[in-house]
Amino acid sequence: MAAVVLFTRLRPGLRAGLAVVIGAVTLTNGAMHVMHVATVRATDSDLTGVLAAASGLLLIGLGAAIPVLHRGESGVTSRRRWANRVTAAVAFTVVAQFFVIPVGVGLVQTHHSRRAVGNPPSTAFRDVTFGSADGLELAGWYHPSENRAAVVIANSAAGDRNGSRRHAALLAAHGYGVLLYDARGTGQSEGSPNGWGWDWRHDIEGALAFLQRQPDVDPDRLGGLGLSTGADVLIEVAATNRALRAVVADGATGRSFADRLPGALNAAFAWPMFTAAQVFSGAVPGKPLRHLVTRVGPTPLLLIAAGSIPGEIELNRRYAEDAGDRVELWTLPRATHITAISEEVAEYERRVIDHLDATLLRGRSGPWAGRAIS
Structure with missing residues (x-):
């Protein structure tokens, strides 16, 4: 609810970023349910999971469309308008690489769906x-x-x-x-x-x-x-x-x-990934x-x-x-x-x-x- 209220009060660029971030995390969670349905079987929780996947796709699409379709820039030049859009695209890329993707990995690693167990290697097992x-x-x-x-x-x-x-x-x-x-x-x-x-x-x-x-x-x-x-x-x-x-x-x-490799970029990716995993798992x-x-x-x-x-x-x-x-x-x-x-x-x-x-x-x-x- 807080995100909905906040969304309507933000500037277009921030609205787009919020939509992409929430959409990506929602899609990650929903995608695990989609894979469970496709590879194992559907359970009661998979219904809301599939809906979450669809909602995540919709939010990501909305986030991508806002910088391109926003019509509130009539008072700025065409060059400034495109500069804003390029800046938004770069910001989205950075947020995706160093927040959305690592948080998604942390979520997936702590919410594996159970797979059916097949047959043993031989009857001796x-x-x-x-x-x-x-x-x-x-x-x-x-x-x-x-x-x-x-x-x-x-x-x-x-x-x-x-x-x-x-x-x-x-x-x-x-x-x-x-x-x-x-x-x-x-x-x-x-x-x-x-x-x-x-x-x-x-x-x-x-x-x-x-x-x-x-x-x-x-x-x-x-x-x-x-x-x-x-x-x-x-x-x-x-x-x-x-x-x-x-x-x-x-x-x-x-x-x-x-355990990460040296380097600032590795640290920037690893920190949100492992932090998210701790939050999602409690371990x-x-x-x-x-x-x-x-x-x-x-x-x-x-x-x-x-x-x-x-x-x-x-x-x-x-x-x-x-x-x-x-x-x-x-x-x-x-x-x-x-x-x-x-x-x-x-x-x-x-x-x-x-x-x-x-x-x-x-x-x-x-x-x-x-x-x-x-």
């Missing part, structure tokens, strides 16, 4: 449930171990187990017990979603406790494989929980303002990854960084430099984020399995040659 460290019930699949070692898979921002079937199949083929599950608020697990993984450490703690209880698993032979957000969270957990004896972090980037990020990674040792850490996301390789180089001696960094400048398993099939298998085998199957005094950065 069974349905399981277990508790997170803070009391939520999480759902997943478990493949029994054939070598007394087991690996928990932490998924990307979407959170559910759909994106890690191939990784699970790879590990199972080498005899590892494998637990892949839906992070809180995704798939069939309880809780609220957060694509930054700010509360996911409790899920990992619960997953490790589950693996320690399995009769086919040696509790001293547990590893983790994280994808994107899951990679960030495994670094966090490995910094304090020595039950993790080996970690593969595929696609770690940053999960807080403190807060943990310690910066650069601080946490220094505490991962003596746990061996394999960092895998692709080139499709700006800054991913640079950030992982920083993490590798800070991590200590038991870290290996594998960079793939032409690969896509967390898809090395399908783009570099043989090399991915070799590096990941060798990394896990070195500690989980041969003991912590396995064939480590110290830091290797390639």
Whole structure:
């Protein structure tokens, strides 16, 4: 209501800006409901979500039209009129880049729609449930171990187990017990979603406790494989929980303002994005990854960084430099984020399995040659 009253009292340029900002945020929220209807099924809340998407489009169109169609400039020259319009266009671009888009990202990351969970990688995986460290019930699949070692898979921002079937199949083929599950608020697990993984450490703690209880698993032979957000969270957990004896972090980037790349423009984008995520979720990020990674040792850490996301390789180089001696960094400048398993099939298998085998199957005094950065 306040925005409606304010809108009628503003100058045309400010009216246009307000319409674009509110419209973009409304469209972002509504678009998630549209995607849920298109990919899963319609629920009662999707009706208002679809209407929000339509309203957002209407507001953005109104904001774009006001500077062009406004007729209250009859007292100024044509040159001044067009200068005003160009100024408005530049202002809209800046507002979109450093407010609308980052706030939209913060909204999306904290309001993922649940996706249907498909079939497991094979019939050898069974349905399981277990508790997170803070009391939520999480759902997943478990493949029994054939070598007394087991690996928990932490998924990307979407959170559910759909994106890690191939990784699970790879590990199972080498005899590892494998637990892949839906992070809180995704798939069939309880809780609220957060694509930054700010509360996911409790899920990992619960997953490790589950693996320690399995009769086919040696509790001293547990590893983790994280994808994107899951990679960030495994670094966090490995910094304090020595039950993790080996970690593969595929696609770690940053999960807080403190993890951003240097530069004023990066800061201007990151601050509203992470601030919005905190407001929308009520959660807060943990310690910066650069601080946490220094505490991962003596746990061996394999960092895998692709080139499709700006800054991913640079950030992982920083993490590798800070991590200590038991870290290996594998960079793939032409690969896509967390898809090395399908783009570099043989090399991915070799590096990941060798990394896990070195500690989980041969003991912590396995064939480590110290830091290797390639």
